[in-house]
Amino acid sequence: MSIMANYHALTGNEAVAYAMKQIAPDVVAAYPITPQTSLMQKFSDFVADGDVDTEMILVESEHSAMSACVGAAASGVRTMTATAANGLALMWEIVYIAASSRLPIVMPVVNRALSAPINIHCDHSDAMGARDSGWIQLWSENAQEAYDNTIQAVKIAEDPDVRLPVMVNLDGFVISHGMENVDIYDDKKVKSFIGEYKPLVNLLDLKHPVTIGPLDLQDYYFEHKRQQAEGMMHAQKAIDKVGKEFGASFGREYDIVEGYKLEDADFVIIGLGSTMGTLRMVIDEARKSGMKAGFLKLRVFRPFPKEIVRKHLKGKKAVAVLDRSDSFNAVSGPLYSEITSALYGVADIPVVNYIYGLGGRDTSVSMLHRVVKDTYDISKSGKCDNILNYLGVR
Amino acid sequence: MTMKKKGWKDITEGNIIDKPATALEYKTGTWKAFRPIWIKENCIQCKFCWLYCPDMAIKMKGDKMTGFDYEYCKGCGICAKICPAKKKAIEMKKETEFEK
Numbered sequence A: 001m002s003i004m005a006n007y008h009a010l011t012g013n014e015a016v017a018y019a020m021k022q023i024a025p026d027v028v029a030a031y032p033i034t035p036q037t038s039l040m041q042k043f044s045d046f047v048a049d050g051d052v053d054t055e056m057i058l059v060e061s062e063h064s065a066m067s068a069c070v071g072a073a074a075s076g077v078r079t080m081t082a083t084a085a086n087g088l089a090l091m092w093e094i095v096y097i098a099a100s101s102r103l104p105i106v107m108p109v110v111n112r113a114l115s116a117p118i119n120i121h122c123d124h125s126d127a128m129g130a131r132d133s134g135w136i137q138l139w140s141e142n143a144q145e146a147y148d149n150t151i152q153a154v155k156i157a158e159d160p161d162v163r164l165p166v167m168v169n170l171d172g173f174v175i176s177h178g179m180e181n182v183d184i185y186d187d188k189k190v191k192s193f194i195g196e197y198k199p200l201v202n203l204l205d206l207k208h209p210v211t212i213g214p215l216d217l218q219d220y221y222f223e224h225k226r227q228q229a230e231g232m233m234h235a236q237k238a239i240d241k242v243g244k245e246f247g248a249s250f251g252r253e254y255d256i257v258e259g260y261k262l263e264d265a266d267f268v269i270i271g272l273g274s275t276m277g278t279l280r281m282v283i284d285e286a287r288k289s290g291m292k293a294g295f296l297k298l299r300v301f302r303p304f305p306k307e308i309v310r311k312h313l314k315g316k317k318a319v320a321v322l323d324r325s326d327s328f329n330a331v332s333g334p335l336y337s338e339i340t341s342a343l344y345g346v347a348d349i350p351v352v353n354y355i356y357g358l359g360g361r362d363t364s365v366s367m368l369h370r371v372v373k374d375t376y377d378i379s380k381s382g383k384c385d386n387i388l389n390y391l392g393v394r
Numbered sequence B: 001m002t003m004k005k006k007g008w009k010d011i012t013e014g015n016i017i018d019k020p021a022t023a024l025e026y027k028t029g030t031w032k033a034f035r036p037i038w039i040k041e042n043c044i045q046c047k048f049c050w051l052y053c054p055d056m057a058i059k060m061k062g063d064k065m066t067g068f069d070y071e072y073c074k075g076c077g078i079c080a081k082i083c084p085a086k087k088k089a090i091e092m093k094k095e096t097e098f099e100k
């Protein structure tokens, strides 16, 4: 099958809005927040121009946006929203309810720092804070991945074995406002890829009355949580399957993780999001100067791909984990904690952590060179004296 | 209330109740600390108690109130409060009085 590329110069937000137009959700409820604003603005253009027949609900807050999404999804229709940072924080209560009620809502999160001090730029503290809310989390390195992840998210969320909401993360400004060439697929092909939504329940079906969200006390709450954990356990398989099908349909296959020069690497840098793009170049340069560096990019943070991480890190001499958020007073950053937990009892490798880029602080090539060089040194000495490092802080 | 509880594999996802009238299976009678007693001779058959009872604990035969279903009555006392009969037609008694 030959697949012709159809490149458009788009920002990440425009690309995701375009994906939404092609998905054509039945309901979108949203409230603007930087850096998500231009995404929903573009999407509401499509609605206003009649390019998509979505019922667009303009609400008075993110708490209401997610509440409206829960209501819409419970009535058995395809539902989306998008948010960022403080908007996600305001949604909090309902974010949990969406997941626990097993409603397959898809939500791009344009990652931004949480206040205070008030800041509108990229870091991952918004989504990382929601890591235990029961949402699947996909992460994007660039606008193309944000577009592709958004389309795949619909299929993953609606998989009958999963039925969980999905967050599609894209770095605020770096991806959302940066313009790139994005390969846009044919409308009809996207439509047939996501297929028709077959809801499990429909609150408006008067012939089959159901109750959604009833009280669930000591006798059954625990069982429902166990069930939710099961859905999350199935998610990895669904993400894998959808990634392969996506490759077959559009020529871009997606894995749970992506390795770069990983196989023969002595030491590995792990991270997610746009910084991994910069890291590709840094690793190329490191290789030229004789350091056998590689990276492991996580496209999926929830469910956490622990076996895959173990498999790729086994036998490596040192690992550095990049965290674009802090987890104050924990062992270290959130990604670091997951990686070291996954390695516990399986591989005894020195693992170092770098908290970087908070509040949009630019993570330069030279900073990443330092990470690579330091990790190289650890791989040689086998010693790691300082686990927690703040990269680029004065 | 000796319903056998199901395991996590046998219940609906997301705590969805997928059929109506399941409250029938959930007997709330053991909750009560007070028990309503019907004083038949004072009753004017207005059916306010039936209308206001938050459960389905008022027994009816045709359009006649005929007493309480203690398997469901939670003992909230709303019926006794709302009863407009001149002479008390519902009296709330402590559940402990019936334990002997």
Ligand code: SF4
Binding pocket: B036, B052, B053, B054, B055, B057, B058, B068, B072, B073, B074, B075, B076, B077, B078, B079, B080
């Ligand atoms: S006490 Fe409450 S539950 Fe019982 S019959 Fe009266 S109103 Fe109904």
Ligand code: SF4
Binding pocket: B042, B043, B044, B045, B046, B047, B048, B049, B050, B065, B079, B082, B083, B084, B085, B089, B090
């Ligand atoms: S409210 Fe009182 S008077 Fe009216 S039907 Fe009930 S018991 Fe009888």
